[in-house]
Amino acid sequence: MTGPALTVDAGVPAAVVGLPWYRRLGTQVLIALVLGIVVGLAFPRFAAQLKLLGDMFLSLIKAGIAPLVFLTIVHGIASAGDVRSAGRVGWRAILYFELVSTLALVLGLVAGNLLGIGEGMAREVSGTAAPLAKGMAPRGLPEFIAHIVPDNFVGAFAKGELLQVVVLAVMAGIGILAIPEERRQRISAGLDSVCEVLFAFINLVMKLAPIGTFGAVAYSVGSNGPAVLIALAQLVLGFYAVVLLFIALVLGAITRLAGLSLWRLLRYIKDELLIVLGTASSESALPWLLIKLERLGCAKQTVGLVLPTGYAFNLDGTSLFMAMGVVFLSNAYGVPLGVEQQIGILLVMLLTSKGAATVSGGAFVAFTATVTATGMLPTEGLAVIFGVYRFLSMAIATCNTIGNSVAVVVVARWAGTFDARVAQRHLYPERHPRTAAADAALADGNLLPEDMKDTNPHPPGIDLHPQARPR
Template identity: 75%
Template sequence: MKDSSTSDDRAAPSRAARPWYRRLGMQVLVALVAGIVLGIVAPKWATQLKVLGDIFLALIRAGVAPLVFLTIVHGIASAGDVRSAGRVGWRSIVYFEVVSTIALALGLLVANLLPIGEGMAAVTANGPAVSVAKASPQTFTGFIMHIVPDNFIGAFAKGELLQVVVLAVMVGIGILAIPDERRARINEGLGMVSDVLFAFINLVMKLAPYGTFGAVAYAVGSNGTAVLVALAQLVLSFYAVIVLFVVVVMGAIAKLSGFSMWRFMRFIKDEILIVLGTASSESALPPLLLKLERFGCERQTVGLVLPTGYAFNLDGTSIFMAMGVLFIAHAYNVPLTLAQQLGILLLMLLTSKGAATVSGGSFVVFAATVTSTGILPVEGLAVIFGVYRFLSMAIATCNTIGNALATVVVARWSGTFDAQAAQRYLYPERYPDIDPDDSLAVHPDELPGNHAGASR
């Protein structure tokens, strides 16, 4: 357990409250609403603003792979021994699998109770045709071979997060075999490089409102209201299940871990709004790495759990895949027995681990699952693709909240969580010396290369 006095010493100094219009969360919220309005009022012009969202996500992706690599390597190397890193690692995997299974089961249950998709076979998607050839069935052997990189640089160039995680774990364990004096210098160097990447990400995050505005305006303008009305049952049902999962399942997990889920979500509200607007959980990864450490989780635990969760703990993706499969089955009158649904559930436990963290990755994996079943018509993919953009907003948001929660739970489980530090952000009214809205400010003593921060 960490020394609580360290967190108190590193708390942000008292700052005057900033005007609402200067807070990033409010700027993103305004941009989100403005994008929706523009997409409805001037759809042709709105579709041309897609470039704003693409630029923002491209800049985020440029820094995510090296940032994930450095945080995992630094986390393992700073742990001091393989046993310490392994303890956090196996607990993370257990948590990821249990919660992902619950998410899949909930999606199947709701989709069975609510016959979403019935009578929808005649609906024609307005979006472009889906290339099912890219979503070939993935066997267990193929999945394992895919996550093992055959080129060190290629994993970064292709943005293969699973391969980057594997490389980072192997490099981190390799560093543990280096003598202590040399390892200390390596850790210092890793921290200095991380400082540069965090500075880059901080600058990029200032563009989040523009990226959100362009992405949402394009989504509404390109799909139009007709598709939204036609597939309203699927969209509204999916959003309701996501809310149910966050409130009930995640809320219960947070309660068992000793804190309020609502207050925790208030702490990460800026990241939630950014992900909701960009439909990419990747956009929240860099700031969450800092915020969760500030919240009271040890840097080593954050560096191991959060990036790994982005590859293995995709609750929103799991719910989407479960409901999507039943939607296609209902739409095309394909009966699925309980045994078939359980078989598909096991298949989705495997295929969901290959989902990319960028917008659209979940759909490619979903398409792979549909084609792998051999009993569902692939034409149903085009139907869902028409509104996938709106579904992906909820998918990415649920994935982000789930991974942030997983990091805190595993940290508490592993004894690397400072509950007193968390209280300062869960109950800011009791601690007037901090500004809870200063969510993305990086203080010098919290950067990975700082010795005071490293002591955590």
């Protein structure tokens, strides 16, 4: 090699490389998070009125999520060329989801019992939980399966039923595969154009992420106050510790087996994680993860199938929260749960945790359904957890996002649709300054999906040795 070791390659705009730190979206979100905490503590009554800012941001995100998920899955299946290719990725993804989700539930139950969370807690609770649990009838397996099949194509989108949208997308994608190839190519080109419009919409909405983060965090701190955090410190701190343990040990071991570094992957998606942490919504990062994981070397088909499906079936943070929440209520209200009863509740949670809404509050709704379905735990105790749920939801959403990002990489590696050389370029930016500059441009909303071609020279679908290094 000749010349300086770290120089910016030709073709990378100087304005992108020298972008001031305060103009970077991730930095703005982090600043908004800190300001939200300060305002919430200093002006709690005013901060309680800022909920509108967070709600408006999440509503805009939700407006584009259902069609984006539908088009991504349809395009992923259609680009496979045949049902067999899509099925090879699909069954591996479902198997991975079930194994890791079950492991998260077991870890949550074990950790809750070992930590003894909720023991000695006073039983004076408000009645705010009653309306949440009201009308949520237990769902057995037949009801669950029946619910995921929509009876109205448009209604699934209007109601935000992500599982139903996934079912419609899979059926539509398989239907496209039956169309002659020449017409299928025109359909794929049309899907690309519509996806570009949606990505542009999401790109504009994400510019508002710092405002949404500020309002959501300020409202949370201003409404709950430090007294609630002190009263439930054991639950909050215990849950954060278990989430970190799950990410470091379980997900760390999984990525290591896949030949990658979890720390490097987290650095690569750090901006998306900051947005998720601030908004407490894993959906807020979905549009960008669809782009960044494909840039990382995962085939478009794999990303399009695994990531949106994982948002319905692979909610690791939700599983941890539900398992620890059950133990918390058991200890706080003196309702002993034996091993057999906890195993029974675990089986119920395997169903109720699927399809939980990925916006802020979705995990709590699924948890409420679980407590109601068991018939063994007091539903009024949900108010105790609801008081600090906002703080828990930040860890839930972050864990869900990391878990699904790892799932895409692992399934792509397993299915042979992962390019390790491309991954090395993005995970080790210090060795590839041009790729690093392009990633920075994407983080600031300056690139659209078609720009990925310049930094993804090796076509996805080539299964390379994990230790392979780019030339």
